[in-house]
Amino acid sequence: xxxxxxxxxxxxxxxxxxxxxxxxxxxxxxxxxxxxxxxxxxxxxxxxxxxxxxxxxxxxxxxxxxxxxxxxxxxxxxxxxxxxxxxxxxxxxxxxxxxxxxxxxxxxxxxxxxxxxxxxxxxxxxxxxxxxxxxxxxxxxxxxxxxxxxxxxxxxxxxxxxxxxxxxxxxxxxxxxxxxxxxxxxxxxxxxxxxxxxxxxxxxxxxxxxxxxxxxxxxxxxxxxxxxxxxxxxxxxxxxxxxxxxxxxxxxxxxxxxxxx
Amino acid sequence: xxxxxxxxxxxxxxxxxxxxxxxxxxxxxxxxxxxxxxxxxxxxxxxxxxxxxxxxxxxxxxxxxxxxxxxxxxxxxxxxxxxxxxxxxxxxxxxxxxxxxxxxxxxxxxxxxxxxxxxxxxxxxxxxxxxxxxxxxxxxxxxxxxxxxxxxxxxxxxxxxxxxxxxxxxxxxxxxxxxxxxxxxxxxxxxxxxxxxxxxxxxxxxxxxxxxxxxxxxxxxxxxxxxxxxxxxxxxxxxxxxxxxxxxxxxxxxxxxxxxxxxxxxxxxxxxxxxxxxxxxxxxxxxxxxxxxxxxxxxxxxxxxxxxxxxxxxxxxxxxxxxxxx
Numbered sequence: 403x404x405x406x407x408x409x410x411x412x413x414x415x416x417x418x419x420x421x422x423x424x425x426x427x428x429x430x431x432x433x434x435x436x437x438x439x440x441x442x443x444x445x446x447x448x449x450x451x452x453x454x455x456x457x458x459x460x461x462x463x464x465x466x467x468x469x470x471x472x473x474x475x476x477x478x479x480x481x482x483x484x485x486x487x488x489x490x491x492x493x494x495x496x497x498x499x500x501x502x503x504x505x506x507x508x509x510x511x512x513x514x515x516x517x518x519x520x521x522x523x524x525x526x527x528x529x530x531x532x533x534x535x536x537x538x539x540x541x542x543x544x545x546x547x548x549x550x551x552x553x554x555x556x557x558x559x560x561x562x563x564x565x566x567x568x569x570x571x572x573x574x575x576x577x578x579x580x581x582x583x584x585x586x587x588x589x590x591x592x593x594x595x596x597x598x599x600x601x602x603x604x605x606x607x608x609x610x611x612x613x614x615x616x617x618x619x620x621x622x623x624x625x626x627x628x629x630x631x632x633x634x635x636x637x638x639x640x641x642x643x644x645x646x647x648x649x650x651x652x653x654x655x656x657x658x659x660x661x662x663x
Numbered sequence: 664x665x666x667x668x669x670x671x672x673x674x675x676x677x678x679x680x681x682x683x684x685x686x687x688x689x690x691x692x693x694x695x696x697x698x699x700x701x702x703x704x705x706x707x708x709x710x711x712x713x714x715x716x717x718x719x720x721x722x723x724x725x726x727x728x729x730x731x732x733x734x735x736x737x738x739x740x741x742x743x744x745x746x747x748x749x750x751x752x753x754x755x756x757x758x759x760x761x762x763x764x765x766x767x768x769x770x771x772x773x774x775x776x777x778x779x780x781x782x783x784x785x786x787x788x789x790x791x792x793x794x795x796x797x798x799x800x801x802x803x804x805x806x807x808x809x810x811x812x813x814x815x816x817x818x819x820x821x822x823x824x825x826x827x828x829x830x831x832x833x834x835x836x837x838x839x840x841x842x843x844x845x846x847x848x849x850x851x852x853x854x855x856x857x858x859x860x861x862x863x864x865x866x867x868x869x870x871x872x873x874x875x876x877x878x879x880x881x882x883x884x885x886x887x888x889x890x891x892x893x894x895x896x897x898x899x900x901x902x903x904x905x906x907x908x909x910x911x912x913x914x915x916x917x918x919x920x921x922x923x924x925x926x927x928x929x930x931x932x933x934x935x936x937x938x939x940x941x942x943x944x945x946x947x948x949x950x951x952x953x954x955x956x957x958x959x960x961x962x963x964x965x966x967x968x969x970x971x972x973x974x975x976x977x978x979x980x981x982x983x984x985x986x987x988x989x
Contacts, residue, residue, distance in 0.1 A: 497772065658736075
């Protein structure tokens with residue numbers, strides 16, 4: 403409960419802070435539309451030549467892009483402002499020391515206490531494309547499909563958070579290692595159906611660096627209906643990823659020797 | 664309950680080392696060598712509730728590492744530590760609400776675009792301070808730290824002295840019982856540093872808080888800390904009253920005397936003259952001879968003024984750092 407109150411207070415303060423930067427607001431809107439526009443244009447171009455893309459219809463592909471955009475917006479709002487460039491900002495600059503002194507979970511404070519409300523603007527075009535995909539589908543999604551989608555989006559967010567935490571935790575073992583660029587590049591793969599990739603890459607993106615779970619799995623569930631093994635797998639993956647993140651964080655803190663004085 | 668208990672606290676870690684040059688750099692890719700750094704070596708001390716203790720030592724002596732362990736930021740390699748009967752690195756919420764660690768080098772963390780009042784409000788929520796208690800504490804802090812004009816300003820727009828005042832306010836708004844102050848006056852001008860010292864003194868008098876303070880400014884230590892712990896190379900070299908350290912390191916006192924007439928010969932006969940000018944002399948005299956020498960000076964000269972002084976603290980501490988105490 404306290405964590406939710408802190409999250410609310412932090413979001414409110416971040417909003418107060420960010421409305422001061424109107425130019426940033428304009429550019430965030432432009433960037434959101436430009437990024438999404440290129441993704442949608444690429445998909446539409448493919449569908450002028452073919453009816454399906456690795457088994458995905460045009461409507462399903464739009465749902466996938468919309469879902470991907472939705473999760474990207476939430477990641478940009480609640481996760482990135484905290485854990486991006488963590489070795490530099492968190493460890494070397496001493497921000498982590500401050501979190502460790504505060505009477506709340508240090509993992510929560512380090513990974514979720516800051517937010518970037520303007521990034522939520524990316525939700526608007528994302529929801530638009532999602533709606534476009536649903537309307538374009540041959541038949542509307544079932545209630546079970548919708549609930550399954552919601553559950554898998556939640557699982558995807560947990561996995562996204564856990565991956566960011568795990569990457570940040572590398573700073574405890576290798577303080578110079580900065581894999582954010584790699585992570586952001588790999589993240590881009592999530593906007594395409596995993597079925598278009600070769601089998602080894604598909605396995606990698608499903609089980610090792612589960613980008614498939616980010617958008618492909620929830621999108622397929624929304625329009626094709628839920629499959630229990632997928633639902634259980636998604637929730638289990640989220641639970642496992644979260645457990646791994648918490649364990650790595652605790653182990654990292656035991657190794658932590660502090661920022662320089 | 665003892666405020667702070669530290670028994671045989673040890674902290675060591677490994678750092679990679681190599682010789683200079685490309686060959687050594689390439690060699691370190693294959694075979695990496697490490698050196699163990701002993702940041703703290705069986706440090707032990709106790710601080711009773713309400714005590715204000717100066718924790719001094721040269722750079723790299725282990726002061727900040729000790730404070731980080733006592734405040735729960737770092738896990739030590741070994742040793743037993745209790746702060747308010749808690750193991751600090753377990754970082755229990757109840758414990759963290761009872762301590763504060765304020766660093767002069769980083770007085771205020773968090774988003775720098777927020778106003779001081781926004782930041783204090785966030786502290787209220789974080790530390791579960793009831794609104795009424797928050798209001799009372801804020802009123803007191805506003806007065807003691809002259810916070811009023813700063814409340815609606817953004818953190819990033821504050822001067823160093825103002826940031827330190829706000830940093831203290833943020834740390835004290837939840838009324839901690841133990842304060843770890845790491846160089847609280849670093850970089851401050853004389854007025855700001857004096858205000859800070861007065862504030863800490865008032866806070867301790869009002870709340871009975873326990874304070875462990877590090878500072879390279881001896882004025883901080885002399886005005887706030889009846890007891891000193893001197894640490895060097897990770898070991899406690901001295902733990903006791905400030906006056907005793909001064910006596911131990913400097914077996915002399917200074918007699919400052921002003922007299923009418925030509926007293927030069929008399930003064931030179933009675934002690935080592937370290938300064939002299941126009942009827943004013945400063946003599947360095949062994950401590951156990953101060954009374955006798957003073958009496959002889961008063962008898963032999965027409966004395967206008969006389970004062971017996973301890974040697975400057977800076978010199979005493981400098982000598983302790985350079986020559987050690989063993």
